[in-house]
Amino acid sequence: MIGAIAQYLPPMLKGIGVTVQLTLFSSVLALTVAFLLGLCRLSRYSLVRGISYTFVEIIRGTSLLVQLFWFYYVMPFFGVEFSAMTTGVLAIGLNYGAYGSEIVRSSILAVPKGQTEAAIALNLTRWQRMIHVIIPQALMRMVPPFGNLLIELLKGTSLVYFITLADLTYISMTLRNTNYADSLIIFTLLLLIYFLIAQLMTLGVRWVEKRVTAGRLA
Amino acid sequence: MNMRSDEKPIVRYRNIRKSYGDLEVIKGIDLDIFPAEKIAVIGPSGSGKTTLGRMLMTLEEPSSGTIEVDGELLWHKKVNGKLVRADEKHLHKIRGKIGMVFQHFNLFPHMTILRNVTEAPVRVKGMSRKEAEKIGMEMLDKVGLIDKKDNYPSQLSGGQKQRVAIARALVMDPKVMVFDEVTSALDPELVGEVLNVIKEIAREGKMAMMLITHEMDFAREVADRVIFTADGRIVEEGPPEQIFEHPKSERLQNFLSRFMAKV
Numbered sequence: 397m398i399g400a401i402a403q404y405l406p407p408m409l410k411g412i413g414v415t416v417q418l419t420l421f422s423s424v425l426a427l428t429v430a431f432l433l434g435l436c437r438l439s440r441y442s443l444v445r446g447i448s449y450t451f452v453e454i455i456r457g458t459s460l461l462v463q464l465f466w467f468y469y470v471m472p473f474f475g476v477e478f479s480a481m482t483t484g485v486l487a488i489g490l491n492y493g494a495y496g497s498e499i500v501r502s503s504i505l506a507v508p509k510g511q512t513e514a515a516i517a518l519n520l521t522r523w524q525r526m527i528h529v530i531i532p533q534a535l536m537r538m539v540p541p542f543g544n545l546l547i548e549l550l551k552g553t554s555l556v557y558f559i560t561l562a563d564l565t566y567i568s569m570t571l572r573n574t575n576y577a578d579s580l581i582i583f584t585l586l587l588l589i590y591f592l593i594a595q596l597m598t599l600g601v602r603w604v605e606k607r608v609t610a611g612r613l614a
Numbered sequence: 615m616n617m618r619s620d621e622k623p624i625v626r627y628r629n630i631r632k633s634y635g636d637l638e639v640i641k642g643i644d645l646d647i648f649p650a651e652k653i654a655v656i657g658p659s660g661s662g663k664t665t666l667g668r669m670l671m672t673l674e675e676p677s678s679g680t681i682e683v684d685g686e687l688l689w690h691k692k693v694n695g696k697l698v699r700a701d702e703k704h705l706h707k708i709r710g711k712i713g714m715v716f717q718h719f720n721l722f723p724h725m726t727i728l729r730n731v732t733e734a735p736v737r738v739k740g741m742s743r744k745e746a747e748k749i750g751m752e753m754l755d756k757v758g759l760i761d762k763k764d765n766y767p768s769q770l771s772g773g774q775k776q777r778v779a780i781a782r783a784l785v786m787d788p789k790v791m792v793f794d795e796v797t798s799a800l801d802p803e804l805v806g807e808v809l810n811v812i813k814e815i816a817r818e819g820k821m822a823m824m825l826i827t828h829e830m831d832f833a834r835e836v837a838d839r840v841i842f843t844a845d846g847r848i849v850e851e852g853p854p855e856q857i858f859e860h861p862k863s864e865r866l867q868n869f870l871s872r873f874m875a876k877v
Contacts, residue, residue, distance in 0.1 A: 508720075510716060510718055510720035511720060511722065513671075513673055513716065513720060514716065514720035514721070514722070514779075516671070516672065516673060516709070517671050517673075517712075517713065517714040517716075517783070518733070518734035518738065518782070518783075518786060519706060519709045519710050519734065519738045519786070520733075520734060520737055520738060521702075521706065522702065524737050524738075528733065528737065529722055532724045533722075533723065533724055536724070
């Protein structure tokens with residue numbers, strides 16, 4: 397068995413590189429999209445609210461896999477061609493960003509109204525109230541659900557298998573295709589590796605959580 | 615009674631009304647507050663006294679009527695002789711003359727005490743951090759909390775939090791300050807320390823104060839004039855001795871007798 401592991405681990409490590417890269421880039425995109433959309437959902441302009449709401453609903457209401465297919469196989473018909481990696485980052489980032497926008501929106505709404513009133517009484521502008529009073533408090537509430545979302549995102553990256561991006565899952569599948577008898581070992585390794593990456597992410601989220609709430613629990 | 619006909623009021627409510635849906639909570643109130651005057655607003659819960667303060671702080675918009683602050687309309691602008699609803703820019707300009715302390719303190723939990731007190735002078739008045747901290751420390755000293763400057767609000771008692779909230783409002787140097795039932799959320803043994811701070815500020819006489827309160831002894835001691843509101847109207851007003859010793863209206867007599875019976 398040790399021999400089998402020694403045989404499969406090196407190619408899988410290459411796949412880990414792709415998975416981690418994909419996770420990292422699409423996480424950054426997802427967080428950015430989540431903030432932008434979340435803030436737009438709370439805009440005082442109904443047009444901005446309407447557009448962002450529609451966008452979120454369309455993305456949440458269709459499957460990530462189909463979105464990947466669209467970006468990869470349909471967009472070229474419109475003259476837009478992306479590499480498999482770019483496609484993966486775009487589709488995954490937008491998809492999880494749409495979910496994340498609900499976290500941003502609800503965390504901002506959960507900050508007590510008295511905080512806004514105190515900021516008004518001190519004559520802070522609408523923008524200053526958001527940046528210096530509301531968002532810092534909303535951030536504390538956002539961290540745990542965002543941690544959850546990013547772990548979901550990590551596992552979601554395995555769907556790029558279907559657009560032939562050589563991530564961890566894709567490589568494991570090709571290894572299995574040539575070594576059926578070792579399916580158990582290959583897929584156990586696959587499970588363990590995803591689990592370990594997720595654990596690392598959980599630790600990271602805990603660290604961030606401690607940082608943003610240090611000494612200041614309300 | 616102070617006759618101040620020679621002086622211009624700092625706040626002037628004119629025929630103010632406020633409704634929430636079908637419920638009218640303020641039914642036409644006229645009230646002048648003069649510079650450095652301390653008025654206490656008393657009355658049963660739901661009489662509209664808090665709404666009166668919140669409309670001055672621009673937290674609630676009147677349904678009709680006007681409020682003037684320091685000679686300028688608060689919620690309206692005059693355009694070609696006609697009153698139009700003021701925009702945020704106008705509110706921002708006038709709001710700088712008004713301050714407020716809330717029943718539930720509303721300190722910023724993610725900032726240290728000193729930061730709570732200095733945030734607005736830096737952001738709104740454009741002071742340097744250093745300058746703001748100097749004034750902030752003076753104010754924290756005034757409310758007796760200089761040693762808590764690096765703590766967070768969650769580490770303070772209710773009375774201490776409210777004293778910080780007072781310092782935070784004072785730093786902005788308002789011309790009129792609303793104190794909205796500032797002791798109602800406090801444990802009884804913490805009420806005194808907050809009232810003492812307010813009495814001290816009142817003695818300095820730098821600004822007008824609108825004390826919305828259930829503390830009758832405090833109102834009597836600090837206020838120049840007491841306003842009794844009930845059912846959205848001012849039922850009776852006058853100097854404390856008159857209001858508390860010789861109430862004229864039956865509403866006030868009943869209110870006071872029930873209040874004294876409770877204490």
